[in-house]
Amino acid sequence: MTARSSKLAISIKSRVPLRFKRGVRQLLKGNFADCAKIFLPYRVKVFLHYRILPQYERFTGKVSWRPDDSVDSSLGRVSPALILREVRNAKLHKSDAAAQALLEEYASNVDCLENTKTATALLGAVEVLGADRINQNAELLRSLNLTDRSSNFRRARLLLMSPEHRDSALSVLNDLLDEIPDDRPVLQVLANQAKQSEDWKKAELLFGRLFWLAKSPAIGYQYCSVLLHRKKPIQADVVAKSIAPETLPRSNPLSKDMQELLAELVQSFPVTISEEKLQQHVENISALTVKVMSRLDSLGEKDCRHLLAALDLVRRIEGKFRVVRRFESFYAKQASDESAGTLNVECLNFQWEALIRVQRSIVERAVPLCLNSDDVTLHLSLPRLVDRALDVSKFTQDTSCITNVLQQCRGRFKHAEWLHHYELAYKANFSEALPEDGTSVHWRRLERWGDFTHAARLKAVNELPGQRKKGVYFYNDSRGKIAQADCVVSACSIQLAQGPVRIVAGELIEAADTTLLHPGEYHVKEYPRPNPLLLTTGNKFCAFSEITVQRSLDVPVIVLGNMDGVSVPNYYHWMALILSRICYLAEQNEFSERKLCIPREIRPWMSESLRLAGFTDERIVYVASNESVELTDAVVVSPIDTPSEEALECLRKRLFDGAGLQPKRTSTSKNLLIMRDDVLGRRMFEEGAFRELAKKRGFIEIAPGRLSVAEQLEVFSSARSIAGMSGAAFMNAVFSPSGAKVLAATKREAFGLEFAALSILRDQEYRWLLGDNMPLDAWHGIVNAHYHVDKKCLEDGLGWCCG
């Protein structure tokens, strides 16, 4: 025994089990048989931990890892706890691939079919690896010998993600539910499955059971959606009113203060607040925020899970406020609604910022607690905390939060893949200059149209100016009176620039100097969209694992600045922002010598609309989403965020011509009703009454989503009135004659100007039928939450629409 080894053996930390200490002593003495009895279950871990590798090598030479005659078979197995710990550590400190390799090694070395404890540990390890690795581990999962209910549930839940094993997993889950009909985790999985597979009756049954057991907001929301989908608005309303508010468990040390803060924020969410309440409200929130934050200091490691739960809750509530930020400019322009108080964007932003501040404090408190903890499961929540820190910094534009968090994590996880990912995300969002490429990281700068099309890169070849248009729309205020608001549709010019570009990953436009075109804000939260080659993206830069051009196209083409249509397959976006531009350019003869370059994966109805607009396959060049293509002669068309009057006129002309229809100049007598039966989100509780009232007034219900584009053109071309629940189908109003009346129901909390703008451009009358969002929904944001509309307003609105 060397002096160093001896020192090591003696200095073994007191928290190490006595068993280990004895094992190390036996090892250092060279008593390998005794040592094997102690250490075999723990294998390599202990040797690496104590850095006694020479002894380890001697040890491995003497002892077989596999159980054989010379070693007691019970010692031949690896400790289940070790499997789980090692896989977690590999994921945390290295990468998913390293963790997967380790899992496979263990799975091949141990007799997991026989030993239930080992099988459970392997199951846990597969869970740690996450959904991405399920297909790879499906066979291993199936072969595990699991006997208890909980493990079988966990296995079935994982196998559900593998298409091949889905049916057998469902059968296991159904059996488990038959045994205990109110088992909430099983119910949750099966209810979601029923919804996904559109088995609405089963979904109603299971979400209903789940909801009445707990009355949680998330389940309540789903249950409402399913009930509305099954045309049971009265029952949906009962459920909405029964939803219990968001709460933290009583045991959470933050419960009292946090609950007060959240209640204050949720209750005061309506966009208006009276002057006299405003000051008091702001003071209350400030005081509560300070109280919550000061309490964080007294929390210790044992409270870590509570902190994470509180963070999740605050984040859910904060989700609602993000929408306000997005609609901020719109709200600021609105006239104040005196009955409900003055609209105050600053107050809303103040509440939102309070939530951000609380999140930041929680993250900054939780990260050191997690890092100092010995609990690996707490370490596994670190990526989530870093993610929040990044979000907080992005929203506040203050990098100190993410910088501190990354610095703390670097000390412990410097080789970890997940940390590397967040380092890249940090650079993408906050770097001043284009970061340098690494061996497997290729950075690209993102630039908006104005910067992207400078002379050295592309040559401006044409500009088709648009015109501003002013108009008005109407809406019912909170007292039910009809108010009028001005709406200015901004001028929309379309610019063309020519030069060599590349299309990367089927969607991105890259200039010769590798700069990428960022198409704009509208409906594009994260750009570029996720694709297998994209590592991260930020406001200015994005990083790819590789970009290799696969083919070159010498054909002259026209390519759109935003090739949206695949990522956002929305009827309004396609028709108003994409196809209208194509039609406009076609009318300007821009396609006389060029083909249209478009993503291959567009929807069938998009292809149909292109055909109607005169673009047969011979006039189109398709690029697949996994392709990178060099275009030697391309004209790039500037992206647009708002509809253009001229472009819409061209769209109408070409589509009507293509469908062989004559657009009508004056309104006829057809009244159309559009509902949202095929969509789960943004439903109205008064749908039944609305439908009934509309039918009494002679409205004909149609489902545009089930009609071809040509059929939609035909139906809407002769509409005198269009009423219904706001959605992309209202794009069809542009095919209706001037003077038509449009009535769209939605919620007061979130209504944009897009559809009103379309009607103004078409000289139609537009009225919003505004209601209020369902109560206590903090999970799904205010845009897609269901809503109530006053029945009297429905009647008045329909009366106006067909009057």
Added chain:
Amino acid sequence: MKRFFMYTDGRTGSTAICDELGKHASICCWQELLSYGFGISAQDASSSSLSALEEKYADSVLPYEVFKLHHVGDLRGKAVLRQYIEYLESKARQRGKDAIGFKVLYHHASHWEADGALEVLRDLNFLVLHNMRLDLARKFVSGAIARMRNIWNTQEAFEFNERVLIDVPMAHKVMDRSKKTYRQRDEFIKTFGFDVLLTVYEDFLEEREAFLNRVFGFLEVPEQEVDRSTWKVVTPGDLSEIIENYEEVRRLLDDKIPTEEVEFNFSAQQKTGSDV
């Protein structure tokens, strides 16, 4: 003054029974007075007059929780409850009656142990009518329909043109639990030393007069013919009108649980009256 309360679960016909008992010349019988969670603040309660507050409630009598808020003062717990009972008795006397009663649901009574309310009622010689509905399947279905319509009891006409999906697998579980609950609740109330009369809703439906006379006898008030309740039966007779999965539910309803399976030797006690 005679005093009693009906100890029961939801959807057992207790609203109609209480209503009919209250139509007796000597009995004032109210509905759920000792329930919890009335949405009224202490400030509102103390700033309004008693008569103004009473007008708010259908029975023209304050529920216990509101009464407590109105009497924010030096009284606490048991003393407030005693004063509340006196308040109820004064109300009964104003109406020329000499017996008071009200309904207490099992889950409302779960607050009693903390309040010490049960001891007060026992010391005041309250009698207990422990009312049950033996057709547990129908009880479950009635509860599920009421919950989805949000109409538990009503005296007015109402419209509801949707169909309700009944969770039959859950019904089996709830029915099993109900059987145990009946037994546990019966033991619970008797251990406090109350005189208990077990009543069954099905008897009320089949032999109304005999049922009521038996109760009147227990309460020691003269037998008398009373008017029928004005509360409506909210579950329609033809369940196929309102239930979406009626065939499945019909099998559940047809598959009646034998009385002895209620784990409660009800029949013997009812016949001999040994529980009284």
